[in-house]
Amino acid sequence: MRRALIIGAAGMIGRKLTERLVKEGGLDELLLHDVVAPRPPQASFKVRTMVSDVSSPGEADKLVASKPGLIFHLAAIVSGEAEADFEKGYRINLDGTRLLFEAIRKAAYRPRVVFTSSIAVFGAPFPEAIGDEFLNAPLTSYGTQKAIDELLLADYSRRGFFDGIGLRLPTICVRPGKPNKAASGFFSGIIREPLAGQEAVLPVPKSVRHWFASPRAAIEFLLHAAKLDTAQLGARRSLNMPGVTATVGEQIEALRRVAGEAAARRIREEPDATIMKIVEGWPRNFDAKRASALGFRADASFDDIIRIHMEDELGQRTPAPQRGRG
Amino acid sequence: MRRALIIGAAGMIGRKLTERLVKEGGLDELLLHDVVAPRPPQASFKVRTMVSDVSSPGEADKLVASKPGLIFHLAAIVSGEAEADFEKGYRINLDGTRLLFEAIRKAAYRPRVVFTSSIAVFGAPFPEAIGDEFLNAPLTSYGTQKAIDELLLADYSRRGFFDGIGLRLPTICVRPGKPNKAASGFFSGIIREPLAGQEAVLPVPKSVRHWFASPRAAIEFLLHAAKLDTAQLGARRSLNMPGVTATVGEQIEALRRVAGEAAARRIREEPDATIMKIVEGWPRNFDAKRASALGFRADASFDDIIRIHMEDELGQRTPAPQRGRG
Numbered sequence: 001m002r003r004a005l006i007i008g009a010a011g012m013i014g015r016k017l018t019e020r021l022v023k024e025g026g027l028d029e030l031l032l033h034d035v036v037a038p039r040p041p042q043a044s045f046k047v048r049t050m051v052s053d054v055s056s057p058g059e060a061d062k063l064v065a066s067k068p069g070l071i072f073h074l075a076a077i078v079s080g081e082a083e084a085d086f087e088k089g090y091r092i093n094l095d096g097t098r099l100l101f102e103a104i105r106k107a108a109y110r111p112r113v114v115f116t117s118s119i120a121v122f123g124a125p126f127p128e129a130i131g132d133e134f135l136n137a138p139l140t141s142y143g144t145q146k147a148i149d150e151l152l153l154a155d156y157s158r159r160g161f162f163d164g165i166g167l168r169l170p171t172i173c174v175r176p177g178k179p180n181k182a183a184s185g186f187f188s189g190i191i192r193e194p195l196a197g198q199e200a201v202l203p204v205p206k207s208v209r210h211w212f213a214s215p216r217a218a219i220e221f222l223l224h225a226a227k228l229d230t231a232q233l234g235a236r237r238s239l240n241m242p243g244v245t246a247t248v249g250e251q252i253e254a255l256r257r258v259a260g261e262a263a264a265r266r267i268r269e270e271p272d273a274t275i276m277k278i279v280e281g282w283p284r285n286f287d288a289k290r291a292s293a294l295g296f297r298a299d300a301s302f303d304d305i306i307r308i309h310m311e312d313e314l315g316q317r318t319p320a321p322q323r324g325r326g
Numbered sequence: 327m328r329r330a331l332i333i334g335a336a337g338m339i340g341r342k343l344t345e346r347l348v349k350e351g352g353l354d355e356l357l358l359h360d361v362v363a364p365r366p367p368q369a370s371f372k373v374r375t376m377v378s379d380v381s382s383p384g385e386a387d388k389l390v391a392s393k394p395g396l397i398f399h400l401a402a403i404v405s406g407e408a409e410a411d412f413e414k415g416y417r418i419n420l421d422g423t424r425l426l427f428e429a430i431r432k433a434a435y436r437p438r439v440v441f442t443s444s445i446a447v448f449g450a451p452f453p454e455a456i457g458d459e460f461l462n463a464p465l466t467s468y469g470t471q472k473a474i475d476e477l478l479l480a481d482y483s484r485r486g487f488f489d490g491i492g493l494r495l496p497t498i499c500v501r502p503g504k505p506n507k508a509a510s511g512f513f514s515g516i517i518r519e520p521l522a523g524q525e526a527v528l529p530v531p532k533s534v535r536h537w538f539a540s541p542r543a544a545i546e547f548l549l550h551a552a553k554l555d556t557a558q559l560g561a562r563r564s565l566n567m568p569g570v571t572a573t574v575g576e577q578i579e580a581l582r583r584v585a586g587e588a589a590a591r592r593i594r595e596e597p598d599a600t601i602m603k604i605v606e607g608w609p610r611n612f613d614a615k616r617a618s619a620l621g622f623r624a625d626a627s628f629d630d631i632i633r634i635h636m637e638d639e640l641g642q643r644t645p646a647p648q649r650g651r652g
């Protein structure tokens with residue numbers, strides 16, 4: 001019985017991953033879990049939806065009662081909310097994850113667990129490009145919670161309770177739909193809003209550099225992680241995913257190239273000291289050697305990241321994006 | 327009211343720290359806590375002892391009810407036991423620490439918290455000497471728990487709930503008294519037993535290199551951490567303590583120099599594959615730049631580490647040890 005479980009299935013990544021798994025086929029059952037009801041897709045296999053708070057006692061045990069062999073754990077509250085609500089952040093992002101890991105341990109089987117971590121596990125000061133052996137020194141409660149989850153993932157895997165892999169996703173860009181509470185929202189907003197004919201606010205200087213992956217690249221990371229031979233990971237179970245480094249200025253130049261001058265003019269600079277202070281502590285660039293050697297592939301350029309948004313979200317045909325080499 | 331609290335006061339470091347605080351004076355009250363009753367010393371100030379399991383609900387709150395301005399958190403179960411008993415390790419070393427941090431947060435004051443972490447937060451493969459920005463990739467549950475505690479310490483400090491500092495202690499050598507359940511026990515045993523006229527077993531090859539500090543140096547680290555201006559730490563609240571790097575062969579040579587050939591002959595080699603496997607994953611050498619720059623001082627040599635044991639534990643006079651430069 002090939003059974004997969006997605007925790008956090010109603011979120012943006014969860015929905016795209018669901019679509020992709022449905023298209024790929026090859027499962028007997030897919031379990032979709034979130035705190036709000038995930039929309040069940042039309043699929044050639046059985047799909048079950050489950051709604052609960054995974055941080056409530058006993059709920060995590062229900063998720064693994066049917067012993068799904070593949071678990072994607074995507075559920076988290078975002079950085080802005082975890083910073084604003086200390087207790088909720090620890091309850092969902094730490095306790096929820098630990099309860100899930102404990103439930104798997106007690107169910108006494110050994111599924112593959114693919115966990116979405118974040119580059120927020122890193123904090124300034126940084127080297128020019130962050131390597132695979134750079135320390136986790138998060139500057140937010142969200143980053144702290146993800147770093148702790150990674151440590152648990154590695155120890156539970158070492159102990160043989162499950163076979164875990166953690167993916168430190170770049171900032172996903174262009175994030176479709178409405179802005180969420182993440183302080184990183186503007187990185188997508190300054191592309192998404194102009195492409196939709198709307199004005200976007202830029203709260204930081206154009207010199208700010210950051211690290212990006214398209215939603216499409218992120219889904220490929222998750223699928224690759226699900227199939228990877230984890231013996232190659234040794235004890236270090238979390239990986240910096242490859243991405244595209246770009247300044248905000250370079251993002252805007254790419255928008256101008258791909259969508260024209262009119263789009264680029266819809267960005268209004270409106271400096272916000274609070275957001276700037278948060279962003280200053282964020283990674284700008286990585287040397288993602290390990291993940292690249294393990295076959296994870298980045299987008300080819302920021303131009304392609306924009307084209308992927310136009311194709312996948314706006315239904316526009318663009319020249320085919322190139323697959324990058326990490 | 328100058329009130330200090332030692333959690334883990336009945337352990338070796340706790341007892342020596344208590345002695346030192348009593349000798350130094352300058353307190354109004356000292357609270358000594360452990361799971362077994364700490365022996366209260368004769369002191370010029372008030373001493374209170376408290377016995378409880380800090381991982382039991384409500385107990386941590388009692389510890390901080392009197393709002394001690396200085397808290398030494400030394401309590402932990404050791405590496406061997408945390409590896410043998412998964413649930414107990416997480417309960418004491420993770421939940422106990424988190425409950426303490428939560429109790430301080432809820433008591434709404436801002437004490438200095440000095441936390442003893444460990445070089446077990448690091449795992450092989452290593453660079454020649456581990457620097458201040460090397461990743462935490464523990465290979466034991468104990469190391470995992472300490473690394474998680476460090477992340478919590480940093481986040482609670484960043485949030486302003488307390489003013490924390492974590493000390494990654496080298497392996498304490500020569501540890502007095504009977505062997506404990508730590509897999510590192512033989513590093514002390516091969517010095518302590520021969521000095522007491524007894525045979526010692528060496529379970530690893532003489533080429534094994536490790537990182538050491540005397541109990542006396544460890545107490546000085548704790549006192550220095552209690553007084554340090556933590557503004558110098560920034561967000562990175564845990565430090566690799568300076569130490570002495572030595573192979574087991576160099577330990578034995580030092581023993582020969584300090585205590586003579588007869589002592590060195592009392593070591594019997596008896597290879598133990600299990601211990602060797604654990605020790606292979608341990609750090610061998612550090613470049614403890616940050617801690618040295620902040621005024622933490624190592625022992626001058628392994629010879630001095632032996633002399634300190636002879637003076638402090640065996641009441642023997644030896645040529646005065648030199649203070650090292652980290």
